[in-house]
């Protein structure tokens with residue numbers, strides 16, 4: 001689990017809030033939403049809610065609630081509108097009128113409309129790896145001149161829109177993620193509150209999981225026998241991330257990441273060699289400086305330490321490098 005944060009709220013998102021408020025006004029005045037193919041009338045509860053959202057900055061405030069405030073919003077919403085709690089817990093075949101209205105407004109006519117800046121959100125976070133697992137690569141290509149944008153990631157509704165339709169466009173409910181993390185076996189539409197998941201937006205830092213090479217008795221003796229002489233174990237450092245580890249199957253997924261572990265071990269071995277040490281010492285002398293552990297790591301693995309969002313498997317690599325450094329005999 002890697003912490004993510006916006007440097008500032010993307011302007012495209014702020015513009016979208018204004019646009020969406022205009023749509024709510026139009027629906028409220030007309031008493032209905034949608035086009036001929038799927039027009040629905042606003043139920044009384046929905047009208048009440050829309051009237052509240054149209055007052056001063058209420059819509060903006062709600063859409064910009066931070067990740068740790070979203071459970072409070074859910075509680076308050078379900079307290080005011082108990083039908084939504086029933087829709088969420090029991091998932092009845094026929095959902096309430098309020099659910100249908102909110103799903104239509106926030107999801108079908110909000111999140112799904114081409115004007116919703118989903119690509120810009122992914123781009124503004126600057127991720128190159130899935131924040132849930134740090135295992136899947138995220139690619140965002142923007143050929144603005146040609147009007148072409150490509151991304152291989154999904155914008156996950158941290159609180160699924162099937163259960164929390166009114167959070168379908170909330171900024172801190174949208175987490176760019178890889179496809180594996182967002183599929184049925186992992187997260188998809190599992191109830192976030194029931195599962196007890198933490199959002200990457202809520203984390204204090206990215207040290208919640210620690211990866212360790214567990215060595216057999218004889219230790220690692222060669223590149224060829226690496227995979228049979230050790231394994232990878234995941235430790236959950238932050239207790240409130242146990243459920244994330246379970247739902248995203250972190251231990252199982254990392255137990256097979258032996259190729260990257262071997263690459264880190266191999267590069268570290270290369271750095272341990274006498275020739276390399278001599279060269280490093282000469283370089284330090286010539287430059288009148290001492291390289292820090294982080295600089296050494298960065299130059300060898302091409303991974304920026306602590307900026308785990310920039311490379312997939314970067315946390316695993318950093319942890320193993322750190323472990324091997326501790327095991328290195330002091331000369």
Ligand SMILES: [Zn+2]
Nearest residue numbers: 130133178181
């Ligand atoms: Zn992932």
